[in-house]
Amino acid sequence: xDGNCDEPTPxxxxxxxxxxxxxxxxxxxxxxxxxxxxxxxxGHEFVGTVLAGPRHLKGKRVxxxxxxxxxxxxxxxxxxxxxxRNRTILGIAGHDGCFAERIAVPEGNLHEVPDSISNxxxxxxxxxxxxxxxxxxxxxxxxxxxxxLGSGRLGLLVAQVLRTVGCRLELIGRNPDSLLVGEKKGIxxxxxxxxxxxxxxxxxxxxTGSPQGLELAMRLVRPRGTIVLKxxxxxxxxxxxxxxxxxxxxxxxxxxxxxxxxxxxxxxKQIDVLTMISKRFPLDRGLEALEAAADPHNIKVLxxxxx
Amino acid sequence: xDGNCDEPTPxxxxxxxxxxxxxxxxxxxxxxxxxxxxxxxxGHEFVGTVLAGPRHLKGKRVxxxxxxxxxxxxxxxxxxxxxxRNRTILGIAGHDGCFAERIAVPEGNLHEVPDSISNxxxxxxxxxxxxxxxxxxxxxxxxxxxxxLGSGRLGLLVAQVLRTVGCRLELIGRNPDSLLVGEKKGIxxxxxxxxxxxxxxxxxxxxTGSPQGLELAMRLVRPRGTIVLKxxxxxxxxxxxxxxxxxxxxxxxxxxxxxxxxxxxxxxKQIDVLTMISKRFPLDRGLEALEAAADPHNIKVLxxxxx
Numbered sequence: 001x002d003g004n005c006d007e008p009t010p011x012x013x014x015x016x017x018x019x020x021x022x023x024x025x026x027x028x029x030x031x032x033x034x035x036x037x038x039x040x041x042x043g044h045e046f047v048g049t050v051l052a053g054p055r056h057l058k059g060k061r062v063x064x065x066x067x068x069x070x071x072x073x074x075x076x077x078x079x080x081x082x083x084x085r086n087r088t089i090l091g092i093a094g095h096d097g098c099f100a101e102r103i104a105v106p107e108g109n110l111h112e113v114p115d116s117i118s119n120x121x122x123x124x125x126x127x128x129x130x131x132x133x134x135x136x137x138x139x140x141x142x143x144x145x146x147x148x149l150g151s152g153r154l155g156l157l158v159a160q161v162l163r164t165v166g167c168r169l170e171l172i173g174r175n176p177d178s179l180l181v182g183e184k185k186g187i188x189x190x191x192x193x194x195x196x197x198x199x200x201x202x203x204x205x206x207x208t209g210s211p212q213g214l215e216l217a218m219r220l221v222r223p224r225g226t227i228v229l230k231x232x233x234x235x236x237x238x239x240x241x242x243x244x245x246x247x248x249x250x251x252x253x254x255x256x257x258x259x260x261x262x263x264x265x266x267x268x269k270q271i272d273v274l275t276m277i278s279k280r281f282p283l284d285r286g287l288e289a290l291e292a293a294a295d296p297h298n299i300k301v302l303x304x305x306x307x
Numbered sequence: 308x309d310g311n312c313d314e315p316t317p318x319x320x321x322x323x324x325x326x327x328x329x330x331x332x333x334x335x336x337x338x339x340x341x342x343x344x345x346x347x348x349x350g351h352e353f354v355g356t357v358l359a360g361p362r363h364l365k366g367k368r369v370x371x372x373x374x375x376x377x378x379x380x381x382x383x384x385x386x387x388x389x390x391x392r393n394r395t396i397l398g399i400a401g402h403d404g405c406f407a408e409r410i411a412v413p414e415g416n417l418h419e420v421p422d423s424i425s426n427x428x429x430x431x432x433x434x435x436x437x438x439x440x441x442x443x444x445x446x447x448x449x450x451x452x453x454x455x456l457g458s459g460r461l462g463l464l465v466a467q468v469l470r471t472v473g474c475r476l477e478l479i480g481r482n483p484d485s486l487l488v489g490e491k492k493g494i495x496x497x498x499x500x501x502x503x504x505x506x507x508x509x510x511x512x513x514x515t516g517s518p519q520g521l522e523l524a525m526r527l528v529r530p531r532g533t534i535v536l537k538x539x540x541x542x543x544x545x546x547x548x549x550x551x552x553x554x555x556x557x558x559x560x561x562x563x564x565x566x567x568x569x570x571x572x573x574x575x576k577q578i579d580v581l582t583m584i585s586k587r588f589p590l591d592r593g594l595e596a597l598e599a600a601a602d603p604h605n606i607k608v609l610x611x612x613x614x
Contacts (some may be wrong), residue, residue, distance in 0.1 A: 245539045245562055
């Protein structure tokens with residue numbers, strides 16, 4: 001013990017990490033607005049170094065899955081451990097997050113980062129995994145007409161993941177600057193105001209983080225088509241669900257995804273995340289960093305934490 | 308022509324029917340409140356007799372599918388004709404309904420009613436088909452924990468259809484009288500106020516017709532479980548969609564179903580609809596009948612039309 005009361009003490013089966021770098025995502029901003037009623041250290045996207053933990057990972061660079069699970073409840077036992085009944089979630093529910101110099105996490109959550117992935121890229125493993133989750137939930141085929149709504153952080157990652165799978169893809173957003181980021185990666189992009197929704201897309205992925213996103217998704221998706229909902233908001237919003245019934249739409253909530261797939265895609269440079277980084281702040285300018293992340297002119301904002 | 312301006316003239320490919328008996332459903336009541344902005348003759352659940360139409364059906368008792376389709380658009384061509392781009396819907400959109408002595412309908416929509424089904428039973432073919440649709444969208448297995456929300460007209464039919472398929476079924480409603488109707492058919496029933504939702508049902512079917520139904524469904528369904536949404540409302544309602552995302556729930560809108568399956572189930576007496584009939588009115592007391600159908604003490608209200 002060094003007398004620093006902020007130093008977390010790893011419990012049984014936990015590792016202690018030095019956080020190298022962290023990313024700010026929409027969920028962090030929603031939590032600041034009251035989502036999940038979380039109190040504690042924010043942050044769940046990060047890369048760090050193992051200070052204490054399993055021998056084979058000691059001193060290694062790692063990323064960390066965010067759900068800390070019991071392994072015993074009926075969800076864990078049925079293979080749905082990300083939905084563990086007793087889970088805590090880094091920086092979101094019952095577990096301090098990564099906007100700190102040190103973090104204690106379950107050893108089983110760690111994944112070693114290969115040398116071919118830089119620290120700045122590694123910060124994106126968690127959100128890339130969340131983007132990959134869409135392709136695990138909905139089989140994508142090349143003829144499918146797919147719209148990704150929202151050209152923010154998550155939308156750009158989902159669009160890139162879908163581009164690697166192959167489909168008739170369109171990224172739809174409000175911000176010309178961030179759409180340009182997608183276009184530079186060869187993704188067909190449109191401004192919301194320029195599209196005329198006519199219920200003809202097979203799949204619509206709502207990454208807008210706003211209730212208007214779901215409304216637009218319902219006007220874009222074809223009858224018997226699928227909407228994947230990636231957005232969570234702090235508040236209830238007025239939604240007319242009748243189009244879901246009338247058009248027999250399938251709506252799928254989608255949350256965390258597989259880290260190994262995300263690590264593989266980043267290692268193979270199939271996803272370009274570096275051009276998405278708008279700003280970098282040191283940890284002691286964290287509040288400024290959160291404000292920057294809330295500014296739609298910025299895409300990804302990183303916190304550089306290791307000294 | 309008999310000079311009666313209410314007598315519809317069948318167009319090409321249409322049959323003229325004498326309506327014998329009709330049923331009032333929640334959609335009719337929602338339309339009266341403004342849903343679909345429909346203007347015209349209400350009503351889409353009925354049994355009638357063919358006055359003019361295909362030779363083999365002349366004089367026969369028939370029921371009639373409600374979607375009048377073009378057969379040419381990409382929806383019809385891809386086998387999704389109930390979602391025809393150019394469809395009209397009896398008593399709901401662009402086509403006069405069955406709360407009238409005569410109705411003109413597409414010949415292709417007609418299904419002959421076997422002698423083993425009475426007129427009062429035949430009125431239920433359309434809503435029983437809508438109930439059967441749930442089993443077409445979600446594979447049911449005997450271990451599944453299934454909750455049907457809403458013990459009104461549709462909920463009682465959905466619960467009965469599910470009972471024939473076999474699963475761990477519970478009917479949940481607000482009205483002790485209508486729950487009793489379910490219980491008499493051997494369906495485990497609970498009052499909303501007596502249940503403690505803990506996200507442990509594999510499948511929840513919302514037949515409440517109210518936004519609170521969806522909220523409750525989200526508290527009942529397990530992570531990665533399925534909600535089937537049968538309710539349409541006239542208005543947008545404040546809904547917190549975060550639980551859908553966090554629990555990765557699949558929400559499926561569900562509308563019309565297969566008439567042949569419904570006819571078969573009614574012919575085999577697998578579904579008891581007669582005890583669901585609360586009141587019968589002649590057509591000239593139609594407004595009174597609509598009021599009776601809106602009274603939660605009544606389950607099904609019928610209009611007796613043929614003189």
